[in-house]
Amino acid sequence: MKKLFISYCLTVIGLTVHAQAPPATVAISDSAKAPDVLLLKEPKHDFGSIPQGRPATHVFEIVNTGTGPLVLENVQASCGCTTPEWSKEPIAAGATAVIKVGYNAYGEGPFHKTVTIFYNSHQTKTLTITGEVYKSPVTSAPENLSVQLLKQIN
Numbered sequence: 001m002k003k004l005f006i007s008y009c010l011t012v013i014g015l016t017v018h019a020q021a022p023p024a025t026v027a028i029s030d031s032a033k034a035p036d037v038l039l040l041k042e043p044k045h046d047f048g049s050i051p052q053g054r055p056a057t058h059v060f061e062i063v064n065t066g067t068g069p070l071v072l073e074n075v076q077a078s079c080g081c082t083t084p085e086w087s088k089e090p091i092a093a094g095a096t097a098v099i100k101v102g103y104n105a106y107g108e109g110p111f112h113k114t115v116t117i118f119y120n121s122h123q124t125k126t127l128t129i130t131g132e133v134y135k136s137p138v139t140s141a142p143e144n145l146s147v148q149l150l151k152q153i154n
Contacts, residue, residue, distance in 0.1 A: 036065075036123070037064055037065050037066030037068075037070055037120065038062055038063075038064065038065070038070060038117065038119055038120075038123070038125055039062065039063040039064075039065045040060065040061075040062055040125055040127065041060070041061040041062070041063065042060060042061065043060075043125070043126070043127055043128065044127070044128040044129075044130070045058045045060070045101075045127075045128070045129050045130075046129075046130045046131055047103065047129065047130070047131030048131055048132070049131070049132050049133075049134050050103075050105050050131055050132070050133055050134070051105065051133070051134060051136045052105055052106070052107075052108050052133050052134060052135050052136050053105065053106065053136060054105055054136075055102055055103065055104050055105060056102070056103050056105055056131070057100060057101065057102045057103070058100075058101055058129065059098050059099070059100050059101075060098065060099045060100075060101060060127055061096055061097075061098055062091070062096065062097050062098070062099060062117075063094075063095075063096050064091045064092065064093055064094060064095055064096075064097075065094075066093055067093050068093060069090035069091060069092060069093065070090065070091040070093075070119060070120060071090050071091075071119060071120055072086055072087070072088070072091070072097075072099075072117060072118070072119050073118045073119055073120075073121075074117075074118040075099055075115060075116070075117050075118070076115070076116050076118070077101075077113065077114075077115050078113050078114045078115070078116075079113060081103060081104045081106060081107070081111075081113070082101060082102070082103050082104075082113045082115060082129065083101070083102040083103075083104075084099055084100070084101050084102075084115050085099070085100040085101075085102070086098075086099045086100070099115070099117070099127070101115055101127065101129060103129055103131075105133040106133075107133060108133050108134065108135050109132065109133060110130070110131070110132045110133075111129075111130065111131055111132070111133065112128070112129075112130045113128070113129050113130075114126050114127065114128050114129075115127040115128075115129070
Protein backbone atom coordinates (compact mmCIF):
# COMPACT_ATOMS: atom_id res chain seq x y z
CA MET A 1 0.00 0.00 0.00
CA LYS A 2 2.88 2.33 0.83
CA LYS A 3 4.50 1.66 -2.56
CA LEU A 4 1.24 2.43 -4.35
CA PHE A 5 0.84 5.70 -2.44
CA ILE A 6 4.45 6.78 -3.15
CA SER A 7 4.07 5.85 -6.80
CA TYR A 8 0.85 7.88 -7.03
CA CYS A 9 2.50 10.94 -5.37
CA LEU A 10 5.49 10.82 -7.73
CA THR A 11 3.18 10.63 -10.75
CA VAL A 12 1.16 13.63 -9.56
CA ILE A 13 4.33 15.65 -8.88
CA GLY A 14 5.75 14.74 -12.30
CA LEU A 15 2.57 15.78 -14.09
CA THR A 16 2.41 19.04 -12.14
CA VAL A 17 6.00 19.99 -12.98
CA HIS A 18 5.45 19.09 -16.66
CA ALA A 19 2.25 21.13 -16.87
CA GLN A 20 3.95 24.24 -15.46
CA ALA A 21 6.98 24.06 -17.75
CA PRO A 22 6.93 26.67 -20.57
CA PRO A 23 6.42 25.28 -24.05
CA ALA A 24 9.57 24.75 -26.10
CA THR A 25 8.35 26.86 -29.04
CA VAL A 26 5.66 29.49 -29.11
CA ALA A 27 3.75 29.86 -32.36
CA ILE A 28 3.45 33.49 -33.48
CA SER A 29 0.57 34.37 -35.74
CA ASP A 30 1.26 35.93 -39.14
CA SER A 31 -0.36 39.21 -38.09
CA ALA A 32 2.02 39.52 -35.12
CA LYS A 33 5.05 39.07 -37.40
CA ALA A 34 3.77 41.40 -40.10
CA PRO A 35 5.21 44.92 -40.02
CA ASP A 36 2.84 47.87 -40.02
CA VAL A 37 2.17 48.73 -43.66
CA LEU A 38 -0.25 51.67 -43.39
CA LEU A 39 1.38 55.09 -43.07
CA LEU A 40 -0.80 58.10 -42.26
CA LYS A 41 0.73 61.26 -43.72
CA GLU A 42 -1.43 63.33 -41.36
CA PRO A 43 -3.15 61.45 -38.50
CA LYS A 44 -4.85 64.59 -37.09
CA HIS A 45 -6.65 67.58 -38.59
CA ASP A 46 -7.90 70.71 -36.86
CA PHE A 47 -10.73 72.45 -38.73
CA GLY A 48 -10.36 75.53 -36.53
CA SER A 49 -13.59 77.58 -36.30
CA ILE A 50 -16.39 76.51 -38.63
CA PRO A 51 -19.92 77.96 -38.90
CA GLN A 52 -22.83 75.99 -37.49
CA GLY A 53 -24.90 74.13 -40.07
CA ARG A 54 -22.14 73.94 -42.68
CA PRO A 55 -20.49 70.58 -43.29
CA ALA A 56 -16.69 70.49 -43.34
CA THR A 57 -14.51 67.90 -45.07
CA HIS A 58 -10.85 66.93 -45.04
CA VAL A 59 -8.92 64.43 -47.16
CA PHE A 60 -6.43 62.21 -45.32
CA GLU A 61 -3.70 60.57 -47.42
CA ILE A 62 -2.46 57.05 -46.63
CA VAL A 63 0.52 55.16 -48.05
CA ASN A 64 1.05 51.40 -48.37
CA THR A 65 4.64 50.94 -47.16
CA GLY A 66 4.45 47.14 -47.36
CA THR A 67 5.39 44.75 -50.14
CA GLY A 68 1.89 43.38 -50.74
CA PRO A 69 -1.53 44.91 -51.28
CA LEU A 70 -3.19 46.86 -48.47
CA VAL A 71 -6.91 46.23 -47.99
CA LEU A 72 -9.04 48.71 -46.06
CA GLU A 73 -11.70 46.43 -44.59
CA ASN A 74 -13.71 49.17 -42.87
CA VAL A 75 -13.41 52.81 -41.88
CA GLN A 76 -15.67 53.63 -38.94
CA ALA A 77 -16.45 57.01 -37.35
CA SER A 78 -16.97 57.47 -33.62
CA CYS A 79 -20.41 59.07 -34.15
CA GLY A 80 -23.06 59.73 -36.78
CA CYS A 81 -21.98 63.34 -37.32
CA THR A 82 -18.74 62.15 -38.94
CA THR A 83 -18.78 60.35 -42.29
CA PRO A 84 -15.75 58.65 -43.89
CA GLU A 85 -15.50 57.78 -47.60
CA TRP A 86 -12.83 55.44 -48.99
CA SER A 87 -12.09 53.13 -51.89
CA LYS A 88 -12.75 49.42 -51.39
CA GLU A 89 -10.05 48.51 -53.93
CA PRO A 90 -6.73 47.09 -52.62
CA ILE A 91 -3.88 49.60 -52.48
CA ALA A 92 -0.75 48.37 -54.26
CA ALA A 93 2.65 48.37 -52.53
CA GLY A 94 4.09 51.89 -52.49
CA ALA A 95 0.83 53.44 -53.69
CA THR A 96 -1.24 56.09 -51.96
CA ALA A 97 -4.97 56.41 -51.37
CA VAL A 98 -7.28 58.89 -49.67
CA ILE A 99 -9.93 58.78 -47.00
CA LYS A 100 -12.34 61.70 -47.15
CA VAL A 101 -13.82 62.57 -43.75
CA GLY A 102 -16.87 64.82 -43.50
CA TYR A 103 -18.13 66.47 -40.33
CA ASN A 104 -21.70 67.78 -39.96
CA ALA A 105 -21.30 70.93 -37.88
CA TYR A 106 -24.78 70.82 -36.36
CA GLY A 107 -23.96 71.29 -32.68
CA GLU A 108 -22.34 74.46 -31.37
CA GLY A 109 -19.07 74.22 -29.42
CA PRO A 110 -15.77 72.33 -29.57
CA PHE A 111 -15.56 68.83 -31.04
CA HIS A 112 -13.07 65.96 -31.02
CA LYS A 113 -13.96 62.95 -33.21
CA THR A 114 -12.09 59.82 -34.23
CA VAL A 115 -12.20 57.62 -37.31
CA THR A 116 -10.82 54.07 -37.01
CA ILE A 117 -9.31 52.34 -40.04
CA PHE A 118 -9.53 48.52 -40.02
CA TYR A 119 -7.08 46.95 -42.49
CA ASN A 120 -5.24 43.72 -43.37
CA SER A 121 -7.01 41.33 -41.01
CA HIS A 122 -7.72 43.20 -37.79
CA GLN A 123 -4.99 45.85 -37.74
CA THR A 124 -6.15 49.37 -36.89
CA LYS A 125 -5.10 53.02 -37.12
CA THR A 126 -6.97 56.08 -35.89
CA LEU A 127 -7.55 59.46 -37.52
CA THR A 128 -8.63 62.46 -35.42
CA ILE A 129 -10.53 65.62 -36.33
CA THR A 130 -11.02 68.58 -34.01
CA GLY A 131 -12.37 72.10 -34.17
CA GLU A 132 -14.99 74.45 -32.84
CA VAL A 133 -18.41 75.17 -34.27
CA TYR A 134 -19.64 78.75 -33.83
CA LYS A 135 -23.22 79.95 -34.12
CA SER A 136 -23.89 81.56 -37.50
CA PRO A 137 -25.51 85.00 -37.53
CA VAL A 138 -29.20 85.11 -38.45
CA THR A 139 -28.58 87.42 -41.44
CA SER A 140 -25.63 87.40 -43.76
CA ALA A 141 -24.66 91.02 -42.95
CA PRO A 142 -26.16 93.94 -41.06
CA GLU A 143 -28.32 96.27 -43.13
CA ASN A 144 -26.42 99.28 -44.45
CA LEU A 145 -28.62 102.39 -44.31
CA SER A 146 -26.10 104.41 -46.34
CA VAL A 147 -26.96 102.40 -49.45
CA GLN A 148 -30.57 103.66 -49.31
CA LEU A 149 -29.31 107.24 -49.03
CA LEU A 150 -27.05 106.77 -52.07
CA LYS A 151 -29.94 105.36 -54.11
CA GLN A 152 -32.07 108.43 -53.33
CA ILE A 153 -29.31 110.85 -54.45
CA ASN A 154 -28.78 109.19 -57.82
